Amino acid sequence: MARAKRPDNDPALFTREEMRDKLLTKFSTILDYWLDESRAETVEDRMEGMMHSVLSTLDGSAADMPGFLLIPNVTPADDKYHRQNGEKHAPPITDDTTIGDAIDVGGVLHELWHRVRDKERLSPKLFGSVPLRKMDGKQELHPTSQPNEIDSTWNGG
DSSP, rough: OOOOOOOOOTTOOHHHOOOHHHHHHHHHHHHHHHHHOTOSSHHHHHHHHHHHHHHHHHHHTTTTEEEEOOOOBBBBBHHHHHHHTTOOOOBBBOTOTTTTOOOOOOHHHHHHHHHHHHHHHHOOOHHOOOOOOEETTEEEEEEOOOOOSOOOOOOOO
């Protein structure tokens, strides 16, 4: 993918390593927050809260972080393989691909998260069976790992 030129040694800009460290530190802070969040009654509540926080960070909704592009990294070899197998897939990234050509799936993930989770819980036809299961002493809906119409690559393990 064509990359924008970064001015060398500009002290106002993070380096790649600094930005990675900043992002990983943010994720560590999110994990610590949700591990200690007493208002989340179940492990699942804490995990869903953490997932929402991570997606919010990637989407650019965290005050201390920019948003991130989230682009499927399909190589030309991947593209060839998927085409040979008749599989629908994201477009390949090449040296000529611009940011405008790529499919950025980020930006609204945190807003869509609960809608997808609710569909997963309430639509067995799409997401497999959804039995009641005890978690932390409470009956809760929880999807099972079953093959379904959305994940045609499921292999049972």
